[in-house]
Amino acid sequence: MTFDSFFQNLANGISLGSLYALIAIGYTMVYGILRLINFAHGDLVMLGSYFAFYGVSMFFLPWWAAFIFAVGVTAGVGVVMEKVAYRPLREFPRINLFTAAVAVSFLLENLAIVIFGGRPKAFSRPPFMDKMLNIGSITFVSYTPIIIAVSLVLFVGLILIINHTKAGTAMRALSKDIETTGLMGVNTNKTIMFAFLLGSCLAAVGGILWAIKFPQINPLMGVMPGLKAFVAAVLGGIGNVGGAMIGGLLLGIVEIMLVAFFPSLSGYRDAFSFAILILLLLFRPTGIMGEVQPEKV
Amino acid sequence: MLNISNLHVSYGGIRALQGISLNVEEGKIIALLGANGAGKSTTLRTIMGIVKPDQGSIDFEGESLLGLKSFQVVMKGIALVPEGRRVFSNLTVKENLSLGAYTRKDKEKIKADIEEIYELFPRLEERHTQSAGTLSGGEQQMLALGRALMSKPRLLMIDEPSLGLAPVLSQDVLSKLVELNQKRNQTVLLIEQNARAALSIADYAYILETGQIKLEGPASELATNDDVRKTYLGIH
Ligand SMILES: Nc1ncnc2c1ncn2[C@@H]1O[C@H](COP(=O)(O)OP(=O)(O)OP(=O)(O)O)[C@@H](O)[C@H]1O
Ligand SMILES: [Mg+2]
Numbered sequence: 075m076t077f078d079s080f081f082q083n084l085a086n087g088i089s090l091g092s093l094y095a096l097i098a099i100g101y102t103m104v105y106g107i108l109r110l111i112n113f114a115h116g117d118l119v120m121l122g123s124y125f126a127f128y129g130v131s132m133f134f135l136p137w138w139a140a141f142i143f144a145v146g147v148t149a150g151v152g153v154v155m156e157k158v159a160y161r162p163l164r165e166f167p168r169i170n171l172f173t174a175a176v177a178v179s180f181l182l183e184n185l186a187i188v189i190f191g192g193r194p195k196a197f198s199r200p201p202f203m204d205k206m207l208n209i210g211s212i213t214f215v216s217y218t219p220i221i222i223a224v225s226l227v228l229f230v231g232l233i234l235i236i237n238h239t240k241a242g243t244a245m246r247a248l249s250k251d252i253e254t255t256g257l258m259g260v261n262t263n264k265t266i267m268f269a270f271l272l273g274s275c276l277a278a279v280g281g282i283l284w285a286i287k288f289p290q291i292n293p294l295m296g297v298m299p300g301l302k303a304f305v306a307a308v309l310g311g312i313g314n315v316g317g318a319m320i321g322g323l324l325l326g327i328v329e330i331m332l333v334a335f336f337p338s339l340s341g342y343r344d345a346f347s348f349a350i351l352i353l354l355l356l357f358r359p360t361g362i363m364g365e366v367q368p369e370k371v
Numbered sequence: 372m373l374n375i376s377n378l379h380v381s382y383g384g385i386r387a388l389q390g391i392s393l394n395v396e397e398g399k400i401i402a403l404l405g406a407n408g409a410g411k412s413t414t415l416r417t418i419m420g421i422v423k424p425d426q427g428s429i430d431f432e433g434e435s436l437l438g439l440k441s442f443q444v445v446m447k448g449i450a451l452v453p454e455g456r457r458v459f460s461n462l463t464v465k466e467n468l469s470l471g472a473y474t475r476k477d478k479e480k481i482k483a484d485i486e487e488i489y490e491l492f493p494r495l496e497e498r499h500t501q502s503a504g505t506l507s508g509g510e511q512q513m514l515a516l517g518r519a520l521m522s523k524p525r526l527l528m529i530d531e532p533s534l535g536l537a538p539v540l541s542q543d544v545l546s547k548l549v550e551l552n553q554k555r556n557q558t559v560l561l562i563e564q565n566a567r568a569a570l571s572i573a574d575y576a577y578i579l580e581t582g583q584i585k586l587e588g589p590a591s592e593l594a595t596n597d598d599v600r601k602t603y604l605g606i607h
Contacts, residue, residue: 128503169487225588231593240473243462243470244467244470244473245471246459246461246462247459247461247465249461250459250460250461250462251457251459253421253441253453254453254457254459255451255459255470256440256441256442257419257420257441257445257450257451257517258442258445258470258471258473258476258522259441259442259445259473259522260442260470260473261442262441262442271402
């Protein structure tokens with residue numbers, strides 16, 4: 075492989091990995107707090123891209139307004155999902171909560187098929203995201219650095235929120251002990267809602283960027299990115315936000331490099347991600363950044 | 372200040388509290404004593420809105436606390452140091468203290484209050500950037516107490532501060548309570564396994580037995596009561 079194509083692949087891997095990471099964060103935050111694998115999280119990715127699509131094609135919004143609209147509406151769906159489907163079940167065994175998540179996922183996918191239609195739609199990129207860029211002898215499309223830059227800004231923003239704001243401290247406390255966090259005067263319902271809001275916003279951004287990178291959207295498009303992001307979250311250590319970022323990036327880079335170095339294996343790309351997961355779990359069950367977490371009672 | 376009357380609480384079929392009534396007067400240290408499983412923690416958890424009562428009333432400064440969530444009870448001016456300390460092991464000592472001030476907005480004053488907690492417990496200052504999980508049991512108890520004080524509670528409730536601590540250390544914690552009570556007029560509702568120690572610092576005490584108040588009175592009187600001496604102080 076030439077030096078140039080290595081860098082092209084690396085950039086590609088980082089951009090794919092950033093998308094996995096954006097989605098993985100929502101999984102990991104919700105797991106950290108509720109010990110729930112929010113199976114429906116991947117569907118928020120799909121909703122984000124559809125809302126952006128309709129923002130442009132139906133409401134004739136400029137692309138940036140359509141994106142903000144899409145992120146807002148998706149976040150609304152995430153918050154309603156928490157309030158209606160998960161909050162009433164919080165005191166019940168985890169399996170009930172997980173079953174509810176599976177149900178919400180099917181509900182969202184089927185609603186999408188009914189409302190948006192089952193046929194894939196072509197997502198048109200804003201023109202400036204579709205430019206060929208040449209840096210030296212390396213060529214790539216402008217959306218690649220844009221995806222990386224947007225993700226990076228969001229990662230830094232999120233880390234600042236989590237580590238340096240009152241709400242962020244409360245979220246970290248919640249992930250240890252919900253009841254005692256309430257004893258600190260924290261409105262725990264509101265803070266859990268805030269975590270869902272953040273995760274859903276990032277999933278929506280991930281969905282929009284996903285549709286820019288792979289410009290065809292369909293009601294089941296969230297499933298694979300959702301699963302991959304879940305793998306990324308577990309790789310990084312589920313419950314750990316920094317881990318989700320690292321896990322996502324790693325998974326994206328490894329996937330792209332695998333295909334680049336061994337083109338004949340490209341058909342096994344997805345299987346490969348899950349193989350990495352199984353191997354890692356054998357040797358390091360808590361993931362890269364994870365610590366042993368007690369079951370929540 | 373706090374008036375509980377005819378409080379009934381049950382967990383599923385288990386009747387943990389069967390109509391208890393108690394009063395906490397401002398500026399006093401009140402002790403709540405009783406054997407394991409008597410319902411002491413349940414009483415405090417019900418006051419904090421963690422457990423819902425079946426019947427009875429809880430009034431704080433003339434307002435009912437029934438139906439409030441924990442965070443609302445904290446905003447009314449009550450703080451609980453829970454049984455087993457439950458510091459946030461993934462947060463630093465300082466973050467634990469700041470979280471205790473979550474309901475407050477006065478940033479400058481909060482800073483000053485953290486310094487004051489450090490004066491009260493110098494060990495916490497030495498370890499302020501350390502994660503709370505690395506503290507010893509005694510240090511965690513100091514942190515849990517400091518954290519509760521950060522909300523500036525008018526009523527401080529503590530559930531078994533000496534649990535798992537060496538006698539010297541638990542003596543330390545109790546003398547801090549006395550200090551707080553004398554210097555700041557801090558009202559305290561204390562649960563304590565060590566009845567002798569508790570009666571020595573309290574003004575008034577209640578003795579719970581299987582969900583009912585068995586005895587109550589000024590601490591000095593209970594300390595000389597024959598029943599109490601036999602059952603709780605191990606003197607025959
Ligand atoms: N979450 C719960 N579910 C079911 N039963 C409970 C629960 N918490 C307490 N109980 C029961 O309620 C009764 C009172 O318990 P509580 O914890 O209030 O006692 P305690 O006086 O604090 O005891 P200890 O000194 O051991 O802390 C006990 O019989 C206990 O088994
Ligand atoms: Mg108890």
